[in-house]
Amino acid sequence: MQSAMQTRSKLPDVGTTIFTVIGQLAAQHNALNLSQGAPNFMPDAALVEDVAQAMRDGHNQYAPMAGIGALREALAHKVETLYGARYDAASEVTVMASASEGLYSTISALVHPGDEVIYFEPSFDSYAPIVRLQGAQPVPIKLSLPDFRVNWDEVSAAITPKTRMIIVNTPHNPTATVFSEHDIERLKAVTRNTNILILSDEVYEHVVFDGAKHHSMACHQELAERSVVVSSFGKSYHVTGWRVGYCLAPAALMDEIRKVHQFMVFSADTPMQVAFATALAQPASYLGLSAFYQKKRDLFAHALRESRFELLPSEGSFFMLARFRGFSDESDSDFVLRLIRDAQVATIPLSAFYTDGTDSGLIRLSFSKDDATLLEGARRLCSI
Ligand code: GLN
Numbered sequence: 001m002q003s004a005m006q007t008r009s010k011l012p013d014v015g016t017t018i019f020t021v022i023g024q025l026a027a028q029h030n031a032l033n034l035s036q037g038a039p040n041f042m043p044d045a046a047l048v049e050d051v052a053q054a055m056r057d058g059h060n061q062y063a064p065m066a067g068i069g070a071l072r073e074a075l076a077h078k079v080e081t082l083y084g085a086r087y088d089a090a091s092e093v094t095v096m097a098s099a100s101e102g103l104y105s106t107i108s109a110l111v112h113p114g115d116e117v118i119y120f121e122p123s124f125d126s127y128a129p130i131v132r133l134q135g136a137q138p139v140p141i142k143l144s145l146p147d148f149r150v151n152w153d154e155v156s157a158a159i160t161p162k163t164r165m166i167i168v169n170t171p172h173n174p175t176a177t178v179f180s181e182h183d184i185e186r187l188k189a190v191t192r193n194t195n196i197l198i199l200s201d202e203v204y205e206h207v208v209f210d211g212a213k214h215h216s217m218a219c220h221q222e223l224a225e226r227s228v229v230v231s232s233f234g235k236s237y238h239v240t241g242w243r244v245g246y247c248l249a250p251a252a253l254m255d256e257i258r259k260v261h262q263f264m265v266f267s268a269d270t271p272m273q274v275a276f277a278t279a280l281a282q283p284a285s286y287l288g289l290s291a292f293y294q295k296k297r298d299l300f301a302h303a304l305r306e307s308r309f310e311l312l313p314s315e316g317s318f319f320m321l322a323r324f325r326g327f328s329d330e331s332d333s334d335f336v337l338r339l340i341r342d343a344q345v346a347t348i349p350l351s352a353f354y355t356d357g358t359d360s361g362l363i364r365l366s367f368s369k370d371d372a373t374l375l376e377g378a379r380r381l382c383s384i
Contacts, residue, residue: 014129018352022336026346031339034365034377035346037173037318041370043238044285050275059274063267066258067095067246071273074280075246081283085218091251094258095273097265099203099232099245104130105264106199106228106247107165109256111136115164120150122353124173124201136164140355147313148175152186159190165197166190170215171204171316174353174364178208178315179215188222197253198223203232203245206289208316209297218248228253233276235318236286244272293318293367296374300367303378318368321350322381325361332359339363345380 015021022035033040042048066072072089080086087093096102103126111117113135119127121140128138139158144151155166168187170179179187191198200217208214217227228249234240245268247257279285297314304311309322324335332349340346350362365381367374 010133011129017125018348022340022346022348025337025340029340029344029346031344031346032373032377032380033346034367034369034373035348037235037366037368038240039238039368040373041238044279047237047239047275047279050278051271054271054274057274059270061270063095063270063273065262065267066090067093067268068270068273068277070277071095071280074277075248078280078283079216079218079248083216083218085216085221085224085248087218087248088251092249092254094247094254094261095268096230096245096247096261097268098234098243099201099230100126101243101261101265101268102228102230102245102247103127103199103201105257105260106230106249107131108134109260110197110228110253111164114162116160116162117165117167118155118158118163119167120169120172121355121358122148122174122350123167124169125353127167128355137162138355139163142354142358143175143177145360148172148177150183150186152183152190155186156190159194159196163194163196165199167199167201168217169201171208173204173317174319174348174350175321176312176314176317176319178212181215184215184220184223188220191226192222196226198227200227200229202229203235204317205231206236206286207293207318208290209294209314212315214316225250228257233272236289237276237279239272242269242272244268244276290316296367296369296371299371300365300374300378303375304381307378307382308384309381312362318366320365320367321362322347322365323360323362324384328361332361332363335361336363339381339384343380343384345377 019036026033072093076087076089107130111134115136117131118139131138205214217223232245308327312321314320332351336349347363351357351359
């Protein structure tokens with residue numbers, strides 16, 4: 001449609017998200033999609049049946065704004081059992097219409113114009129644009145190569161009187177690193193005696209490998225008091241399209257977050273919430289996830305052992321980074337395009353996760369796929 005309307009963009013340099021761009025290219029070239037962190041296999045049939053049953057039982061209208069009570073109670077119980085923190089289900093747990101909405105509502109509610117928000121790059125692509133939409137300043141700190149660790153001295157040096165929030169993400173998308181005890185101690189030290197909030201993206205909390213422990217902010221009272229924890233049912237139950245996540249935060253913070261949440265979506269999908277309340281009653285439904293994905297990681301890495309890629313360690317999440325610089329000088333975006341066209345396999349260039357487009361000759365591979373897809377994907381990658 002023709003329109004003479006002038007639009008003054010709030011995000012002039014932001015294009016369509018890389019996941020959509022690559023997904024469309026993958027479809028055009030009929031490529032195997034190892035780009036998006038979305039499972040291509042079915043969720044538990046009982047979970048699907050419970051949603052259908054909830055619909056038949058009449059759970060088809062608005063849920064309470066903060067989420068259905070049984071689900072908030074189940075979440076509070078789960079978090080206390082796993083991480084030791086006691087969140088009040090009535091005032092400190094909110095069901096969100098996706099973890100993405102949790103991130104948005106939290107940043108929008110708590111970050112003011114002129115504030116600075118520290119986060120680590122490479123990072124999930126929504127953090128910085130959400131901060132900018134508040135009239136605030138994102139302050140990216142690059143994770144240090146070769147192993148993508150946080151340089152906490154740099155964090156200390158970046159803190160100013162305007163620093164309002166630090167966004168952390170463990171297990172980390174896209175580098176697949178996991179916070180250690182040391183990271184937690186340094187995070188405590190840099191935030192102690194400040195008013196800095198922590199937004200902790202923990203959507204891969206149940207996907208941690210080799211016996212390592214997930215350090216939720218909820219495990220550490222000192223951090224929990226200043227944190228908003230965001231997590232996701234989509235990742236833990238293989239249903240990223242259902243768009244249900246949740247936030248945990250002390251009541252004073254949650255009050256503010258709910259003010260935004262209520263006007264953005266009002267409430268998350270009702271029948272899914274009913275089904276998740278049932279699912280959470282069986283901890284096995286999420287406690288087996290690390291072993292499940294570790295097998296996939298190992299199968300995929302083994303199938304890639306003859307390839308020319310150098311695989312970086314994956315400590316958690318659905319992802320693994322692979323270095324191609326040893327055999328190609330192409331930019332990572334060109335390399336990814338060539339993989340889609342010539343090898344018919346879609347991946348994500350790591351530069352997409354940096355605001356300045358840093359290119360270290362790495363691509364992100366997702367192994368949240370059925371085994372046949374992983375083996376075929378590895379076969380195609382070996383042909384390069
Ligand atoms: N979190 C997923 C990933 O990193 C997908 C996010 C999305 O498609 N918006 O691949």
